[in-house]
Amino acid sequence: MNGxxxxxxxxxxxxxxxxxxxxxxxxxxxxxxxxxxxVTLIGPSGCGKSTFLRLIGDLLEPxxxxxxxxxxxxxxxxxxxxxxxxxxxxGLFDWRKVVANIELPLELRGWSKADRAARSxxxxxxxxxxxxxxxYPRQLSGGMQQRVAIARALSFEPRLLLMDEPFGxxxxxxxxxxxxxxxRIWSETDTTVxxxxxxxxxxxxxxxxxxxxxxxxxxxxxxxxxxxxERNEDTREDPRFFEASxxxxxxxxxxxxxx
Amino acid sequence: xxxxxxxxxxxxxxxGAMFLGAWEGGVRLLGIREFLLPRPTSxxxxxTGQWPTLRHAGWETGRIAVSGLVVGIIAGVLLAVLTxxxxxxxEGLTPLAVAVNATPIVALAPIFNAxxxxxxxxxxxxxxxxxxxxxxxxxTAKGLAEVHPDEIELMRSYAAGEWTILREVRIxxxxxxxxxxxxLVAPLSVIAAIVAEYFGGPQDRIGNVITSNAxxxxxxxxxxxxxxASAVGLALFASALLLERVSMPWRLAGVEGESTTKL
Ligand SMILES: Nc1ncnc2c1ncn2[C@@H]1O[C@H](COP(=O)(O)OP(=O)(O)O)[C@@H](O)[C@H]1O
Ligand SMILES: [Mg+2]
Numbered sequence: 201m202n203g204x205x206x207x208x209x210x211x212x213x214x215x216x217x218x219x220x221x222x223x224x225x226x227x228x229x230x231x232x233x234x235x236x237x238x239v240t241l242i243g244p245s246g247c248g249k250s251t252f253l254r255l256i257g258d259l260l261e262p263x264x265x266x267x268x269x270x271x272x273x274x275x276x277x278x279x280x281x282x283x284x285x286x287x288x289x290x291g292l293f294d295w296r297k298v299v300a301n302i303e304l305p306l307e308l309r310g311w312s313k314a315d316r317a318a319r320s321x322x323x324x325x326x327x328x329x330x331x332x333x334x335x336y337p338r339q340l341s342g343g344m345q346q347r348v349a350i351a352r353a354l355s356f357e358p359r360l361l362l363m364d365e366p367f368g369x370x371x372x373x374x375x376x377x378x379x380x381x382x383x384r385i386w387s388e389t390d391t392t393v394x395x396x397x398x399x400x401x402x403x404x405x406x407x408x409x410x411x412x413x414x415x416x417x418x419x420x421x422x423x424x425x426x427x428x429x430e431r432n433e434d435t436r437e438d439p440r441f442f443e444a445s446x447x448x449x450x451x452x453x454x455x456x457x458x459x
Numbered sequence: 460x461x462x463x464x465x466x467x468x469x470x471x472x473x474x475g476a477m478f479l480g481a482w483e484g485g486v487r488l489l490g491i492r493e494f495l496l497p498r499p500t501s502x503x504x505x506x507t508g509q510w511p512t513l514r515h516a517g518w519e520t521g522r523i524a525v526s527g528l529v530v531g532i533i534a535g536v537l538l539a540v541l542t543x544x545x546x547x548x549x550e551g552l553t554p555l556a557v558a559v560n561a562t563p564i565v566a567l568a569p570i571f572n573a574x575x576x577x578x579x580x581x582x583x584x585x586x587x588x589x590x591x592x593x594x595x596x597x598x599t600a601k602g603l604a605e606v607h608p609d610e611i612e613l614m615r616s617y618a619a620g621e622w623t624i625l626r627e628v629r630i631x632x633x634x635x636x637x638x639x640x641x642x643l644v645a646p647l648s649v650i651a652a653i654v655a656e657y658f659g660g661p662q663d664r665i666g667n668v669i670t671s672n673a674x675x676x677x678x679x680x681x682x683x684x685x686x687x688a689s690a691v692g693l694a695l696f697a698s699a700l701l702l703e704r705v706s707m708p709w710r711l712a713g714v715e716g717e718s719t720t721k722l
Contacts, residue, residue: 254612257612257616259612259615259616278615278616278618279618280618281616281617281618283616284616285612285613285616287609287612287613289607289609291607291609291610291613293610293627293628293631294631294709295631295634295707295709296709297709304617304627305617308617308618308619308623308627335712336709336712338709338712339712362616
């Protein structure tokens with residue numbers, strides 16, 4: 201027992217063990233994430249980022265090693281609904297209006313109708329969509345849908361947020377706007393965030409630590425510490441932001457070169 | 460629901476009227492004999508003259524179609540849910556169902572008479588059930604299975620079990636697939652009922668009215684019975700469309716009413 205949010209120890213994940221298509225997605229991965237930390241995972245495509253995130257969320261089981269979330273097994277943490285998940289594909293249910301999508305996790309937890317309504321209203325304000333509760337998802341743009349997905353993940357105030365390239369499908373301007381929103385929400389709550397991206401600037405802008413993964417088998421190549429303090433749109437032109445981006449870029453180059 | 464809707468009815472009605480006019484005029488001008496193709500006006504005369512018989516026949520055949528439809532749908536949906544929930548059954552059953560669905564099931568009507576009796580309505584209903592069951596089962600099972608993997612993972616992240624996933628994700632996801640099957644089987648059920656009636660069952664039904672009138676060369680009366688059958692089929696098809704609309708309001712949103720809102 202300790203105060204860490206996530207402790208990943210000697211984790212290995214092999215898909216299709218023993219078959220012709222056997223793939224070692226991750227091998228010998230150790231990582232400890234402190235509560236309230238914002239950690240991004242970056243690396244070339246296929247290096248095991250999504251697998252890493254799913255292992256933390258107990259959506260996959262490691263073939264070796266262990267994953268602890270808030271001092272308990274990842275499985276127990278999932279059963280306790282300790283984390284919220286956001287995918288690249290917003291994954292809203294077409295048949296539920298925006299409010300009903302946000303309230304789904306609350307419904308499953310048995311919240312009363314009044315409590316759900318109050319919370320979903322709060323969440324819609326938080327993601328700046330106060331007037332869209334009565335719409336169906338398909339009536340919203342991609343960026344708006346993604347904000348609803350974030351509102352849904354935050355609705356039950358999980359202590360941990362797992363995000364798999366949540367802004368990957370958005371255009372550059374919307375993406376930067378969403379990054380700002382996410383940081384605002386993150387600083388207003390005390391959520392721990394594990395965020396997968398393949399964008400160097402996104403990783404440097406958002407996180408306290410950037411975990412750079414190398415492929416085949418997926419391993420942690422290096423970890424870049426970032427300290428940009430309070431971030432706003434000016435931060436994107438801050439020399440410290442460039443420094444951090446450069447450091448991440450060099451680490452990724454080293455990964456590509458196989459060193 | 461208003462002026463717009465009514466205006467949308469004008470083109471098909473006009474086309475229908477023109478079609479009937481051309482039929483009537485064509486038959487008269489070309490001197491086509493009544494037994495080859497009766498005129499719409501003589502069919503209409505039969506329709507009104509024999510209305511009590513035809514109404515009764517249409518009602519009874521409609522009842523066979525609807526009862527078979529209901530049983531076939533319930534059985535198809537239930538089996539689809541069960542095979543989705545317990546996947547091992549699914550792997551054996553689905554290819555078999557697809558194969559059976561590709562065979563002409565109405566051809567079994569005479570055999571069903573041997574199984575379920577030639578005098579009652581049971582064998583006719585059984586034919587309808589068999590025709591309805593397979594498309595409903597296959598389509599619904601497909602809709603229950605073809606869910607985006609992220610949606611399942613999302614539900615698992617909420618610690619949701621298989622039944623909850625079935626209720627919250629798979630069943631709503633299967634609704635459009637089910638609706639497609641329904642559009643297909645609603646008119647098909649009437650066809651199946653009539654073909655089954657050609658081979659047996661009570662003698663006061665659409666199928667028998669058609670065969671006996673055709674047998675006595677009363678083709679205009681046979682056509683009048685066919686018109687009643689078409690009306691029953693259309694009514695069932697329209698009910699299927701209506702059900703589709705009320706059960707899936709989200710599919711109408713953004714198509715009618717307000718347009719997509721941009722960020
Ligand atoms: N369910 C799975 N079954 C088999 N192989 C998988 C599965 N998921 C991922 N993989 C493989 O594991 C490796 C890492 O995948 P992934 O974690 O999705 O990478 P990333 O998210 O970094 O692009 C890839 O080689 C991929 O093909
Ligand atoms: Mg991925």
